[in-house]
Structure formats: C-alpha cells, structure tokens
Amino acid sequence: MSLALSPAARDALEHWLISQKALKGASANTLTAYGADVRDFLVFLTHHQGGPQGLAPLTQVGISEMRSWMARLRAEEVGARSVARKLSAVKSFYRWLGERQGFEPTAVLSARAPKFEKKLPRPLSVDAARDLLDTVGTQSETPWVSARDIAVMTLLYGCGLRISEALGMTPAHLPIGEVLRIVGKGGKERIVPVIGPARDAVEAYLRLCPFDLSQNAPIFRGVRGGTLSPRIVQQLMARVRLQLGLPATATPHALRHSFATHLLAAGGDLRAIQELLGHSSLSTTQAYTSVDTVHLMDAYNKAHPKAG
Incomplete structure (x- = not known):
C-alpha cells in the first residue's frame, strides 16, 4: 500500500510518527494504528487525484477531498467510531505538517466526524x-x-x-x-x-x-x-x-x-x-x-x- 505514496509523503508520515513517539510518548500499538489510518488517507488521495501526492498537493487538500474520503469510508461500512478515530489521526498529522510546511490545514481540521453514542463503561456491582x-x-x-x-x-x-x-x-x-x-x-x-x-x-x-x-x-x-x-x-x-x-x-x-x-x-x-x-x-x-x-x-x- 505504501508503494502508492510519493517518497515525500512517506517521509512526512515517518517523521510525524517519530514525533508522536518522542513528544507524546505514544505506544507501539498506538503508532501502528495512527500510521495505518494516515497512510490509508494518503493512499486515498493518491487514487482520488490520479497519482502520488507530493507535499505541495497535500497542502492543498480541500473540503471536497475530505467529503469524498469520508463518503468512501461510509460506503465501505466503516463504523462511526472508527471514522472518528481515523479523522483524529489525520488531523493530528495535518497539524504537524502545517507547522512544518507553513500552511493552515483549515479544510482538514474543520472536517466533522460522524456522531456516535459513546459506550459507557460496564462495571460489576x-x-x-x-x-x-x-x-x-x-x-x-x-x-x-x-x-x-x-x-x-x-x-x-x-x-x-x-x-x-x-x-x-x-x-x-x-x-x-x-x-x-x-x-x-x-x-x-x-x-x-x-x-x-x-x-x-x-x-x-x-x-x-x-x-x-x-x-x-x-x-x-x-x-x-x-x-x-x-x-x-x-x-x-x-x-x-x-x-x-x-x-x-x-x-x-x-x-x-x-x-x-x-x-x-x-x-x-x-x-x-x-x-x-x-x-x-x-x-x-x-x-x-x-x-x-x-x-x-x-x-x-x-x-x-x-x-x-
């Protein structure tokens, strides 16, 4: 799947994951999940735009791309909770990328996750x-x-x-x-x-x-x-x-x-x-x-x- 990414996108993803581990102490399992979620999004952009995306196109992602990505997730019957998790990872990546590349990722950060009912903990009596x-x-x-x-x-x-x-x-x-x-x-x-x-x-x-x-x-x-x-x-x-x-x-x-x-x-x-x-x-x-x-x-x- 990573073959569908440009070298620049792969490097950006790799450096972001390193930063998550260094600055936030993210666990190995968390990093694996984050990496998979953002990689899937970047691969979607590759297919959606018809070719591997370098850093410049990534900075131009707009509302239409975000809507198309989330529509595809819904078509694949990805649950609302999972969509929210994926969107959270993508937003985190774009905040980091925006700071590194000097752009405002407004379209990504303003995307709203579908609402879902949070499961309450189920304690024993x-x-x-x-x-x-x-x-x-x-x-x-x-x-x-x-x-x-x-x-x-x-x-x-x-x-x-x-x-x-x-x-x-x-x-x-x-x-x-x-x-x-x-x-x-x-x-x-x-x-x-x-x-x-x-x-x-x-x-x-x-x-x-x-x-x-x-x-x-x-x-x-x-x-x-x-x-x-x-x-x-x-x-x-x-x-x-x-x-x-x-x-x-x-x-x-x-x-x-x-x-x-x-x-x-x-x-x-x-x-x-x-x-x-x-x-x-x-x-x-x-x-x-x-x-x-x-x-x-x-x-x-x-x-x-x-x-x-």
Whole structure:
C-alpha cells in the first residue's frame, strides 16, 4: 500500500510518527494504528487525484477531498467510531505538517466526524465483584495457580490496573508496599495505592510460585513457567462469569471500571480517580459519573413510590 505514496509523503508520515513517539510518548500499538489510518488517507488521495501526492498537493487538500474520503469510508461500512478515530489521526498529522510546511490545514481540521453514542463503561456491582474474587481461586486444583489467579484479579479490581499493567509487573515492583509505581499507556507513570487484600494476595502467590522470580521478567507465570498470557486471564474470567451468571461485559477490564465506579460511588474525588487510572484527560474519567447517574436513576425508578 505504501508503494502508492510519493517518497515525500512517506517521509512526512515517518517523521510525524517519530514525533508522536518522542513528544507524546505514544505506544507501539498506538503508532501502528495512527500510521495505518494516515497512510490509508494518503493512499486515498493518491487514487482520488490520479497519482502520488507530493507535499505541495497535500497542502492543498480541500473540503471536497475530505467529503469524498469520508463518503468512501461510509460506503465501505466503516463504523462511526472508527471514522472518528481515523479523522483524529489525520488531523493530528495535518497539524504537524502545517507547522512544518507553513500552511493552515483549515479544510482538514474543520472536517466533522460522524456522531456516535459513546459506550459507557460496564462495571460489576460490588456484590458481583466480591463473588467473582471469591470464585476465581476455585478454578484450579493447583494451589500456586489459584493463588496467581486471585492475585491478578485482586490487582485489577483493588488497584484499578489494566491487565497489561498487572501482567507486566516484575521483581522491580517487589516487595509490594503501600503503593505501586506503574508505567501505563504512552509511558506515563503513576503511583497507585495498594490495598491490604491485594498485597496479601500477591505475597501468597509469591510464596507458592514454583518458578525462579529473581530475573527481570514478569512475576506472573503460566503453568510452564513462561509469561502469563492475557488470554489465560480472559478465559478464566469467562469461566467464572458463566458460573456466576454474569453478563458478557464482565471482562478483566470491567474490574478496572468497577474499581473507578465503586470509588466514585463511595465519594471519591474525580481528579484523584483520574490520577489513579492514569487517564490523560479528565473527560475520559468523567464517563464514570455517567455510569453512576445511570445506576442512581435505575435505583430511583425501582424504589421511588412515585416512579411507577
């Protein structure tokens, strides 16, 4: 696909991606997605204009090109959320290109993404979260595996970690103290308090784990000693979900959502929760206020004598 791009366009894309990594600390997965989205747009321009686009034609992109590109995406049945993501990447690229080339990318920046309904996080209830943690340890007859499963799930719910963050813990995080220093998305570092049950669960796992954990490798291991795969945790969650009759939205990541929602419901400060979760934008964390309102109204409608 990159063969359809001019050398100048390829170089510009490459330098933009480098800048995203250097200035914003974008992760490898994010850079891959950004690169694919912008590359697709540049390839579209190549075919739309009938030939590879150098930098000069790129600076002349107008409203008609933007409309044609988005119309093509809709014709290919690309979802509104995906179109919005692609447009965001293209806008970011054009802001950078405009600064480098000295032009105003007005047509690109003024393009509007299609509206879509943002999906609210789907947390578990407090009782469901407790039942899940109680049930997780019964899924294996091997004591150290049970201890491992309890430790991982307790970190997700008790500390609000992403699954990649929990499974990425190394001996550098040990011994577990009152806080964890976590490096999350985009290399952003945050300090997360560790509740007693999470600390106890990790220590119980460390005592039972049969493998050498002194090397600088993730401490959570699979049954053969290799790094524990997220897929194993997802399968574990699926089994427990079926046993407890929980919905399909009860995933490992839902435990992180539950951590935030339950903190908020207990009077937690939104800014503090933002820091604990490692969200760059408060607007991301504010989704949990919507969740809490939904639950509040649901309880109101069920319980209030006038609601029926």
